[in-house]
Amino acid sequence: MQRPKLFLLLVSFIIIFNITSGCADIGQREPPDVPTPSRIVDVNNKLITTISQTNQIPVELDQIAPEMQQAIVAIEDYRFYEHSGIDIKGLARAALINIRNLRIVEGGSTITQQLAKNLYLGPERTLGRKIKELYYTVQLERSYTKEEILNMYLNHVYFGQGAYGIEAAAQTYFDKHAQELTLGESALLAGLPKAPSYYAPTTNLAGAKQRQQVVLNRMLELGMITPEKKKQALDQTIEPQAKTEYFQQAPYFVAEVVKYFKNKYPNGMELLYSSGLTIQTTLDMDMQQAAERAITQGLGQVNKDMEGALIAIDPRNGYIKAMVGGRNWQKSQYNRALAKSQPGSSFKPFLYTAAIESGYTAATTIFCKPITYPGGYRPKDYHGYHYRPFTLKQALAISDNVVSVQLADRLGPEVLVRYAKAMGIESKLDPYLSLALGSAEVSPLEMAVAFGPLANEGIRTKPLSILRVTDSSGRVLEEAHPQRYKVVDEKVAYIVTDMLKAAVQPGGTAAQISQLVSRPVAGKTGTTDESTNAWFVGYSPELVASVYVGYDDKSKKVGLTGSDIAAPIWGNFFEEALKGTEKTDFKKPVGVVEVNICAYDGLKASVFSSDTLSAYFIKGTEPKIPCFGDFWWKEQEGLSEEIPDQRGKQKKRLNEYEENQ
Structure with a gap:
């Protein structure tokens, strides 16, 4: 009987002591x-919105x-x-x-x-x-x-x-x-x-x-x-209605911040609405507005039901600098920057990264011609087949499907899965040959993250959206810091980047980018079968951006390629987003050399080469045997009746070359 009494005395003493000592200043x-409402600010402490x-x-x-x-x-x-x-x-x-x-x-x-x-x-x-x-x-x-x-x-x-x-x-x-x-x-x-x-x-x-x-x-x-x-x-049948919160600026991004608090804290919304928090995010409002304008203008002339998304990340620290999840927040709160769709050929850079790091070079040649795999799988290009060899650099620039599938077959699709995962793709990937052509479903965010190592010397960074949360007294409640992982050799990242530079230059699938963006950039278009989705993912040393265009109803066809619609949106955004900043090129690592090669056989270019291109190699892997023309592959494939004449002309040119040495 004594223990309850002692406990009540103890509780009473604590209450009286705290009321007299701890509450002396309360009445004052x-x-x-x-x-007190909470404030969400951008990376420069510019107000985005008040919750x-x-x-x-x-x-x-x-x-x-x-x-x-x-x-x-x-x-x-x-x-x-x-x-x-x-x-x-x-x-x-x-x-x-x-x-x-x-x-x-x-x-x-x-x-x-x-x-x-x-x-x-x-x-x-x-x-x-x-x-x-x-x-x-x-x-x-x-x-x-x-x-x-x-x-x-x-x-x-x-x-x-x-x-x-x-x-x-x-x-x-x-x-x-x-x-x-x-x-x-x-x-x-x-x-x-x-x-x-x-x-x-x-x-x-x-x-x-x-x-x-x-x-x-x-x-x-x-x-x-x-x-x-x-x-x-x-x-009683009760059907509560969902209220759409209206965020005037960066609505899709702000909604993700709100969702973060809902999921992390049991009283998350109460914290946001009443605790006077200041939430500093990674968003850059200038870039965000550029992204919103690019999406609005880029989709302005197409079907009103066609949707799009754009997300931009600083590859050096993982900061999400811009996020547009759709054309109209009030119309649809579905965030397509985080939703999954097939990326088409924009997935190919992961394959070529795996190939270069596995010993292939930009000069490795693979022939584009009909080929059938077990199960009846028969890849083909947009216009059928080219019936000619391509170096890997050329094949990536023009987005040759047949070469890519053959490369995936040689490497093994499991290797492609491993590299895509390491570089930043977190969605489920099945090791099929068609994966090389983007048959898996991934999000624009994942694509932006996974292109990051190519822009950032082989280093992957975890995406960040919230940097710091402080309470009304300025006390830091939580703080985030960049997380970096080395996933690709920096020399390989530079070589693949050079290959992707060719894709945005004349002759590449996104040649118009060179007219829209006045700085060194690299990137890749993507268009799915039947043109249901269109993509462009590109980057500079300081920014990676991923653009998706498609219908929420996946049975509908966009009818446009990534080059037609996604690339112009990306180019307009990128030029405005980085306006006024220094135009830096990708840093060439030690141990990388540049060599001119013959476009037909990947050998070292000579005076006899009629079609050449520049390519980069890990020192020691560059071609050393000179190219003596392009007739050899025609002879090998039986595609030319002029082989004898070509041989005669070649022999004459070779003699002239030797006499001049």
């Missing part, structure tokens, strides 16, 4: 009337359905009308649980205590805050009637989706006034304050309905309703 400062308590509509108690009043009392504080603000039994029970766990896990809070916390205190759970909460609770009970306290509570409690107060919640979820709520709707809403994000009926209706049943059971136990009314409430 003006408590806040409303929660504020804009959805609050105060009403009188007689404007709230009696069933709602009963439901909230039943589930939150069934002894509300009996105690004086502090439920000693509930507090003692919570204290025992907290002492047993050596941390605060249960509050035992009454409705008055919760109101005190909502009006005057932050969301932290500490002993000091608890004592202050008790102090304010006593003051509220002394100053207001029970009806007034319940009315204030129902006008301030958070119900999710930005709705503070029961009137805002009723309008948000059911498009009706609080006085029109049914018993079933009231019970469902009364269950939300415990965990608004988890029980949100718009995203977790099953969980919300389970919580509703808990509320109704409690009301039945307390004699507030009859079994018949409970059954009617449970049988």
Whole structure:
């Protein structure tokens, strides 16, 4: 019998001590009337938006359905009308649980205590805050009637989706006034304050309905309703509506920041709406606006249902600098920058990176002609077959499918999967030969991340969107730093980059880029079978951007190639996004040499070569045997009747060459 008495004495001493010592200054400062909104700023501390308590509509108690009043009392504080603000039994029970766990896990809070916390205190759970909460609770009970306290509570409690107060919640979820709520709707809403994000009926209706049943059971136990009314409430069809939050700037990016807080913190939305946080992000508002303009202008002349996305990342640190998830946020909140689609030939750079690091060179030649693989798979190019050899550099520049599939077959598709994963693709990849042509589904974000090692000397960086979160006092709550991984040899990254430079120059699949962008860049177009998706992914040393164009309904055809529509969007964005910055070229690593080669056989170019190109090699792998013309492959394939004449001309030129040495 002595232990309970000693415990109560100890609790009483702690409460009295903390009230007298910890609350001495409380009466000297003006408590806040409303929660403080949070600010989301860009990488330069420029305001993007404010996440504020804009959805609050105060009403009188007689404007709230009696069933709602009963439901909230039943589930939150069934002894509300009996105690004086502090439920000693509930507090003692919570204290025992907290002492047993050596941390605060249960509050035992009454409705008055919760109101005190909502009006005057932050969301932290500490002993000091608890004592202050008790102090304010006593003051509220002394100053207001029970009806007034319940009315204030129902006008301030958070119900999710930005709705503070029961009137805002009723309008948000059911498009009706609080006085029109049914018993079933009231019970469902009364269950939300415990965990608004988890029980949100718009995203977790099953969980919300389970919580509703808990509320109704409690009301039945307390004699507030009859079994018949409970059954009617449970049988009522409830279809809560989802409210679209309107973000004026960078809406798709801001929505991801909000989602991050919802998922990471149990009271994430409450933190955002009431704690006065400052969230510094990686976004650059100047680049973001350039991206939005590029998407709007680029898609302005096509079918209004055709969608697009653009995401840009700094490959040096992983900062997401721009994100556009669609043409119109108000029309659709589906973020296509994070959604998955087939990337087509924009996936090929991963294959060529694997090849160069596996011992192939930019001068390796593969013949483009019909070839059939087991199972009947028969790749072909946009216009059929070329019936000629291509160096790997040429094949990537013109996006030759037949050469790419043969290369994937020689390497093994498992190698392609391994390199794509290492470079940044996280989606499921099946090791089929068609993977070389982009048959897997990936997101624009993944593509931007995975092109990053090519731009950043073989180093992959983890994408970042939030740099720092500070509270209203300036205290850092969380902070992120770049995470870097070496995934590709820097010499290989430079060689593949040079190969992709050819794709954006005359003769490449995105030749128009050279007219749009006035700095060294590299990139790759992508167009899926039947032209259902169009892509362009490109980069400079300081920025990688991925552009996707397609329909949400994948059965619809874009009817345009990546070169036709995605590349111009990318070029217009890139030129504006980097306007005014230094035009830097990719840094050539030590151990890389440049050699002119013959376009037909990949040998070292000579005076006899009729078609040459420049290529880079890891020192020691460059071709050393000179090229003596292009007739040899024609003879090998039986494609020319002029071989004898070609041989004679070649012999004459060779003799002249030797005489001049």
